[in-house]
Amino acid sequence: MTDVCVVGGGPAGLATAIAIRRHGGSVTVIDCSTPPINKPCGEGLMPDSVTALRDLGVALPANIGFNLRGIRFADKRSSVCAQFPNGVGIGVRRTVLHALLVQQAQDVGVQMIWNAKGVRLRDDGVLIGRDLCRADFVVGADGQNSQIRRQAGLGRVAKERRRYGFRRHYRIALWSEYMELHWGPRGQAYVTPIAEDEICLVMISRHKHLRLEDALLDFPELNRRLTSGMAISSEMGSLSISRRLERVCRDRVALVGDASGSVDAITGEGMSLSFKQAAALASAFCTGKLNDYQKAHERLSSRPLAMESLMLALERRQGFQRRVLASLASHEGVFAALLSVHVGESSFLDLCSWRLVPFGLKFLAA
């Protein structure tokens, strides 16, 4: 018996379990895999992710990964970068982050059941094979293909777009303390330093059959750098889904993380959103007003979804992409202001009021 049963022990499920435990409820996490759980990921935590984790009581040890100072955008002709306005981000191996979250969950008294097959939602809790985990409340944190979402009848999609992501790690001398997003004709390459001598490379594209080796031919500068390093993991792929659900909770069931909808991997915002949703869900659980979670979920998703739309608009039109990058390269302040919105330090309104309008006028006149 438990107050809350969380199905899925990835970043979202563990963060939710930790948050609920901090409010005093008993929590059991059930996952079909065994830790440390790996998943294709850019492995970058934005500064607001780090803050969201800290707010949940999860402190990242100083040596856990690599401190990221900001973001650089580049294509064959232009390059522009800006520092994060609100501290540093952290590049950290997915398995290392997962092990840390498992440890923290254990420390605060979360019960965890791993390698649990055949998990099914019931009115009085969750069935694991033939065993019942009786719970007052069930959280579906079981990722993109959530079964809990389907079984709870929360699968109605308001909007969905799919792309493909592939990642691989390289041992290499770092050339930058920035996360880099390289824009190419068939997709985007996204580089996150995760240690003094290690990077995580992700390629995201619309092309199902495009693999890293082939895609890298579109990025000669990056490709040249990588030849001085060595691949140290195998290529791992996943769907990168942008999905908005009509509802993320009902009765005694709520969804969190990718199970509750997701943003395209290009935003690097998936985990940040998950951690913020975890805090919102825990406080709604505490007050018993689940509908507050629905509203908080919509509010938390709105900025990442808007930034996603901007980035995917660049992705679709090559000529537009080139022009925007060239303009941003000569207006670094605008790029810094956009980054500030991206990491939640300022609003779209701040951006429009004084930076974007003159930039837009110059862009149109060019």
Ligand SMILES: Cc1cc2nc3c(=O)[nH]c(=O)nc-3n(C[C@H](O)[C@H](O)[C@H](O)COP(=O)(O)OP(=O)(O)OC[C@H]3O[C@@H](n4cnc5c(N)ncnc54)[C@H](O)[C@@H]3O)c2cc1C
């Ligand atoms: C290519 C790519 C790059 C990305 N890069 C970044 C990045 O740089 N930064 C960032 O913040 N985000 C990034 N993201 C997004 C991020 O990976 C996700 O948002 C994040 O993993 C969501 O966590 P989650 O816990 O909701 O889901 P998951 O990590 O998918 O965890 C779901 C868990 O549920 C378990 N599970 C699944 N089905 C069942 C079942 N039936 N029964 C029991 N357990 C089950 C799984 O074993 C897993 O442990 C990226 C995504 C992609 C695809």
